[in-house]
Amino acid sequence: MKTNRKRNRKTKVSPSIGHKKWSKEYGSLLYNIQDVVDEYNLLGFKKESKGDHEGAILCFNKALELNPTHIEIYNNRGLSKCHLKDYLGAMSDFDKAIIIDPNHA
Numbered sequence: 001m002k003t004n005r006k007r008n009r010k011t012k013v014s015p016s017i018g019h020k021k022w023s024k025e026y027g028s029l030l031y032n033i034q035d036v037v038d039e040y041n042l043l044g045f046k047k048e049s050k051g052d053h054e055g056a057i058l059c060f061n062k063a064l065e066l067n068p069t070h071i072e073i074y075n076n077r078g079l080s081k082c083h084l085k086d087y088l089g090a091m092s093d094f095d096k097a098i099i100i101d102p103n104h105a
Contacts, residue, residue, distance in 0.1 A: 037067045041076065048080050056080045071097045071104050 044059030060077035063070065078093035097104060 033066055037063045037070060037073075040066070041070070041073050044073075044076060044080070048076065048083075053080045053083045057084075069100050071101050074100070 040059045040063035044056040044063065047053075047059060048056035057077055057080045060073050060080065063073045064077070067073070074093045074097040078090040078097070081087075081090035081093060
């Protein structure tokens with residue numbers, strides 16, 4: 001009678017978003033999701049300060065995909081849009097930040 005050896009092996013289950021994940025590629029513990037959001041925000045801020053407004057917006061977009069309730073990132077993206085003279089887009093971002101936290105305005 002054949003036995004299923006796989007049944008006895010421990011299987012790794014992918015953790016849900018927000019928890020630390022194990023990377024087989026690098027064999028190390030990756031950042032939790034908020035650390036990644038903060039990194040994208042910081043990178044966007046650096047790009048913005050160097051005048052790369054489009055690059056900054058891309059970074060802020062990535063951060064907001066991971067955490068769509070981060071007020072500071074909406075404000076940062078709004079400022080980048082202002083520099084590109086996208087005033088309607090900037091207003092939209094500022095409005096979203098106010099909707100999320102009216103006391104932060």
